[in-house]
Amino acid sequence: MSRQRKQEDNGPFKRSVDTPSSQHSKRRRLFETDENMSDNSVDPNRRPNFSNVGYVQVGNGFSRNLNTVQLKPTAAKKIVIKNLKSEPKLPEDYRYQTWEKLSSAVLAIQQSKSNQYSLEELYQAVENMCNHKMAHTLYTELYSLTETHICLNIEQFLAESMDRFLFLKKMNETWQNHCDQMIMIRSIFLYLDRTYVLQNPNISSIWDMGLELFRKYIVLNTLVQTRVVEGLLMLIEKERHGDKVDRTLLKSLLRMLTDLQIYDSAFEQKFLQSTERLYASEGQRLMQEFEVPAYLTHVYKRIQEENERVIHYLDTSTKYQLIHTVEKQLLSEHVTNILQKGLDSLLEENRIDDLTLLYQLFSRVKNGLVELCSAFNAFIKKRGRTIVIDPEKDKTMVQELLDFKDTMDNIVQTCFNRNEKFGNSLKEAFEHFINQRTNKPAELIAKFVDSKLRAGNKEATEEELERLLDKIMVLFRFIHGKDVFEAFYKKDLAKRLLVGKSASVDSEKSMLSKLKQECGGGFTSKLEGMFKDMELSKDINVAFKQHLNNAQDLIPLDMTVNILTMGYWPTYMAMDVNLPEEMVKFQDIFKEFYLSKHSGRKLQWQPTLGHCVLRAQFKAGLKELVVSLFQTLVILLFNKYDELSFDYIKAATNIEDGELRRTLQSLACGKARVLLKIPKGREVEDNDKFRFNNEFINKLYRIKINQIQMKETSEEQKATEERVFQDRQYQIDAAIVRIMKMRKTLSHNLLISELYNQLKFPVKPADLKKRIESLIDRDYMERDKDNPNQYNYVA
Amino acid sequence: MSENSRMDENDNDKKEVSQEKMFTLKKWNAVAMWSWDVECDTCAICRVQVMDACLRCQAESKKDFYGKQDCVVVWGECNHSFHYCCMSLWVKQNNRCPLCQQEWSIQRMGK
Ligand SMILES: [Zn+2]
Ligand SMILES: [Zn+2]
Ligand SMILES: [Zn+2]
Numbered sequence: 085m086s087r088q089r090k091q092e093d094n095g096p097f098k099r100s101v102d103t104p105s106s107q108h109s110k111r112r113r114l115f116e117t118d119e120n121m122s123d124n125s126v127d128p129n130r131r132p133n134f135s136n137v138g139y140v141q142v143g144n145g146f147s148r149n150l151n152t153v154q155l156k157p158t159a160a161k162k163i164v165i166k167n168l169k170s171e172p173k174l175p176e177d178y179r180y181q182t183w184e185k186l187s188s189a190v191l192a193i194q195q196s197k198s199n200q201y202s203l204e205e206l207y208q209a210v211e212n213m214c215n216h217k218m219a220h221t222l223y224t225e226l227y228s229l230t231e232t233h234i235c236l237n238i239e240q241f242l243a244e245s246m247d248r249f250l251f252l253k254k255m256n257e258t259w260q261n262h263c264d265q266m267i268m269i270r271s272i273f274l275y276l277d278r279t280y281v282l283q284n285p286n287i288s289s290i291w292d293m294g295l296e297l298f299r300k301y302i303v304l305n306t307l308v309q310t311r312v313v314e315g316l317l318m319l320i321e322k323e324r325h326g327d328k329v330d331r332t333l334l335k336s337l338l339r340m341l342t343d344l345q346i347y348d349s350a351f352e353q354k355f356l357q358s359t360e361r362l363y364a365s366e367g368q369r370l371m372q373e374f375e376v377p378a379y380l381t382h383v384y385k386r387i388q389e390e391n392e393r394v395i396h397y398l399d400t401s402t403k404y405q406l407i408h409t410v411e412k413q414l415l416s417e418h419v420t421n422i423l424q425k426g427l428d429s430l431l432e433e434n435r436i437d438d439l440t441l442l443y444q445l446f447s448r449v450k451n452g453l454v455e456l457c458s459a460f461n462a463f464i465k466k467r468g469r470t471i472v473i474d475p476e477k478d479k480t481m482v483q484e485l486l487d488f489k490d491t492m493d494n495i496v497q498t499c500f501n502r503n504e505k506f507g508n509s510l511k512e513a514f515e516h517f518i519n520q521r522t523n524k525p526a527e528l529i530a531k532f533v534d535s536k537l538r539a540g541n542k543e544a545t546e547e548e549l550e551r552l553l554d555k556i557m558v559l560f561r562f563i564h565g566k567d568v569f570e571a572f573y574k575k576d577l578a579k580r581l582l583v584g585k586s587a588s589v590d591s592e593k594s595m596l597s598k599l600k601q602e603c604g605g606g607f608t609s610k611l612e613g614m615f616k617d618m619e620l621s622k623d624i625n626v627a628f629k630q631h632l633n634n635a636q637d638l639i640p641l642d643m644t645v646n647i648l649t650m651g652y653w654p655t656y657m658a659m660d661v662n663l664p665e666e667m668v669k670f671q672d673i674f675k676e677f678y679l680s681k682h683s684g685r686k687l688q689w690q691p692t693l694g695h696c697v698l699r700a701q702f703k704a705g706l707k708e709l710v711v712s713l714f715q716t717l718v719i720l721l722f723n724k725y726d727e728l729s730f731d732y733i734k735a736a737t738n739i740e741d742g743e744l745r746r747t748l749q750s751l752a753c754g755k756a757r758v759l760l761k762i763p764k765g766r767e768v769e770d771n772d773k774f775r776f777n778n779e780f781i782n783k784l785y786r787i788k789i790n791q792i793q794m795k796e797t798s799e800e801q802k803a804t805e806e807r808v809f810q811d812r813q814y815q816i817d818a819a820i821v822r823i824m825k826m827r828k829t830l831s832h833n834l835l836i837s838e839l840y841n842q843l844k845f846p847v848k849p850a851d852l853k854k855r856i857e858s859l860i861d862r863d864y865m866e867r868d869k870d871n872p873n874q875y876n877y878v879a
Numbered sequence: 880m881s882e883n884s885r886m887d888e889n890d891n892d893k894k895e896v897s898q899e900k901m902f903t904l905k906k907w908n909a910v911a912m913w914s915w916d917v918e919c920d921t922c923a924i925c926r927v928q929v930m931d932a933c934l935r936c937q938a939e940s941k942k943d944f945y946g947k948q949d950c951v952v953v954w955g956e957c958n959h960s961f962h963y964c965c966m967s968l969w970v971k972q973n974n975r976c977p978l979c980q981q982e983w984s985i986q987r988m989g990k
Contacts, residue, residue: 582910606937639904641904641905641906641907642905642906642907643906643907643908643909644906644907644908644909645908645909645910645911646908646909646910646911647911647912647913648910648911648912648913649912649913649914649930650912650913650914650930651914651928651930651931653912656912664904666904667904667907670907671909674909675911678911678913681990682913682990683987683988683989683990684915684916684951684952684954684987684988684989684990685913685914685915685916685989685990686913686914686915686916687911687912687913688911688912688913688914689909689910689911690910690911690912693910694907694908694909694910695908696904696905696906696907696908697905697906698902698903698904698905699902699903699904699905700901700902700903701901701902702901708905713907713909716904716907719902720902720904722901722902723901723902776901778901814927814928814931814934814937817926817927817934817937818934818937818938819938821934821935821937821938822937822938822939825935825938858926862924862925862926864934
């Protein structure tokens with residue numbers, strides 16, 4: 085007999101709906117609801133199988149009969165009316181005969197024999213006996229009949245040895261029979277249940293009486309109970325080992341324990357203990373045998389299986405403790421171990437699915453996510469450090485940082501459920517490791533941006549570039565010495581602006597506004613000043629061209645000048661070189677022109693930054709050469725002479741030795757050799773001679789001859805850093821004055837903490853103190869007369 | 880014009896060109912750096928370089944940074960120079976040059 089719990093929701097009587105009028109059925113339903121509540125015990129979860137009555141009825145022969153009988157509640161009222169009139173006399177032996185009839189029916193049911201009386205007749209008999217004050221006797225007789233029958237059943241379970249499985253089968257059969265019989269008996273004695281039992285609160289319903297007797301005589305027997313429970317545990321253990329077991333049997337017997345109210349005391353405790361033992365040892369063993377991903381998959385499978393066990397046969401009340409036990413033994417106990425053994429390689433290999441599973445499993449156990457998060461943080465710090473710390477890897481540092489960030493971001497997004505704590509921890513870890521190496525990451529990030537903003541870089545579209553810049557800004561945000569970044573960024577920006585090498589003005593402006601947004605206007609003011617200088621220079625050049633129209637005796641030279649504001653731009657080596665007479669003339673005219681417009685200024689020429697376009701006549705034809713000023717100075721010498729020595733060129737141009745050698749190299753040893761070096765060779769030696777290469781050929785008309793850049797020496801880098809540190813003094817001063825001006829009066833500690841909020845670079849408290857002292861000396865602020873720890877702004 | 884761009888040099892390390900000159904300068908983009916024409920880079924009052932805005936102006940940290948143009952340099956008759964901002968505050972208390980104690984009078988202003 086398969087029983088389905090779903091049926092429980094429907095009252096036992098609801099199935100018998102074949103009633104004529106809807107009004108009738110409505111009334112009946114009201115009645116039933118009430119009856120159900122009083123009939124069945126209070127706890128809905130613990131409600132006995134009684135509810136299955138309806139289902140059983142459908143299956144057996146007299147269901148229809150029974151249904152009509154069950155409509156009797158309305159008839160019960162009629163009886164009350166009848167009673168008011170008169171009471172019919174009963175025959176003397178009525179009680180005896182009727183009971184004979186009923187007891188034979190009960191015995192027939194108990195022995196699964198056919199019954200000679202109709203159900204209607206038996207029901208009527210019970211009703212009559214009840215109405216003639218024989219209810220109590222009837223109940224007592226029925227009780228002893230049931231008791232006797234159940235007692236007979238015990239013997240078969242006490243046999244010395246019995247196959248455990250057969251034992252369970254037999255137990256189940258006996259239980260099922262008991263239930264079936266009690267249902268049938270109850271339908272005969274329904275009237276008794278609804279009158280006598282209802283009126284006497286201490287008397288159990290017929291169904292409950294059956295349960296109590298079954299409990300008392302069968303399952304409370306120590307031996308039987310042990311055998312049942314051990315049998316059940318054995319079946320479950322077999323299933324946990326992967327064998328197929330009879331789940332229906334398990335379900336039915338466990339249901340029996342629930343109905344008999346010994347599920348908790350007899351079974352659940354032992355079941356949980358054996359679960360704990362099993363998974364404790366399995367966890368220990370598999371942590372040794374399996375790699376972490378396989379282990380996690382196994383744990384996941386186990387949890388699934390146990391959940392299914394609850395669905396299929398365990399009582400739902402066991403679910404929480406069961407799953408908790410599994411999680412504790414397979415996960416909680418091994419959290420540290422799992423993370424130590426497997427997390428790094430999962431992250432390293434970007435094992436998305438495994439990490440997702442890890443997160444999901446760890447989120448089930450106490451502290452699991454906290455531990456995972458801190459191990460994740462430690463991994464980023466360790467791995468990130470290897471990216472930034474090794475000078476050998478400087479070339480790839482920024483790209484690696486970007487990739488690393490992408491990967492970790494993706495893991496937080498995809499595997500760690502966008503958990504904010506993980507996101508924050510990721511940021512904290514990046515900020516930590518990126519500052520493990522002072523200044524270098526800032527410098528390399530600046531250079532990386534330069535490589536992307538420079539013309540000819542591979543990021544095809546502006547949108548792509550924009551996205552990349554956004555990602556770089558994320559790295560930038562982590563950098564403590566933001567002014568170091570600015571210094572190096574400025575150097576490259578200057579090159580891009582002056583050589584016209586910038587890929588896109590929009591991208592330049594966009595990067596600038598990102599920096600401004602991040603660090604404020606003070607941070608970008610000088611960078612913006614550089615752009616402004618470029619624009620002002622355009623205006624000046626237009627005016628200068630007009631000015632030149634009035635001048636006389638000049639070669640037709642198109643001269644433009646970029647005027648840079650000192651302080652905005654990087655500082656360049658000052659160099660005096662010899663220019664041809666005409667160039668000097670142009671320079672002087674410009675200088676005079678400029679200073680007439682701007683009084684109080686002086687101009688310093690920057691020959692290292694100048695560049696020219698030359699027209700060149702070779703045997704093969706006319707070419708245009710795009711060259712630096714130094715290259716120009718050298719080339720122009722060859723207008724007069726076919727061959728010149730290194731020494732002569734050096735003296736004639738006054739170009740600094742190293743710079744000159746590189747210049748000659750670019751002209752005589754590079755791709756476009758407009759000069760020939762004698763003797764041939766890569767390096768320029770003191771005794772070398774140079775010749776005009778009249779045979780020069782090139783398929784292009786306009787040829788750019790790249791100046792060979794001196795490798796940035798570590799000294800230069802140091803100089804840049806040095807300037808950054810000097811600048812910091814001014815920035816600290818300005819910040820102090822700014823804060824004091826706003827607050828007027830401030831304690832030392834508050835001032836220091838505000839300064840830390842404003843300054844974009846790391847600074848020691850002692851340095852801040854020094855600056856404060858200096859500002860007090862200069863009367864920007866003063867110590868409060870009454871409180872030496874307080875400062876007042878001096879207007 | 881070809882005559883103009885020749886350099887007049889006499890040296891043993893060179894061989895004269897037989898033909899007309901081969902290279903002509905067509906375009907020149909020069910670069911120059913401007914700064915205030917001052918004897919001392921630093922303003923003695925606020926001790927910030929005169930090329931930078933004075934300390935007070937920096938502290939303002941104006942949104943429009945080009946406001947820096949307002950923070951110009953001023954020269955006294957003594958030829959000492961300061962931020963105009965710094966000096967105008969200074970003379971309110973003491974109308975002498977902070978460096979040489981001469982009576983302060985403006986010689987010229989930066990532009
Ligand atoms: Zn000043
Ligand atoms: Zn100012
Ligand atoms: Zn003076």
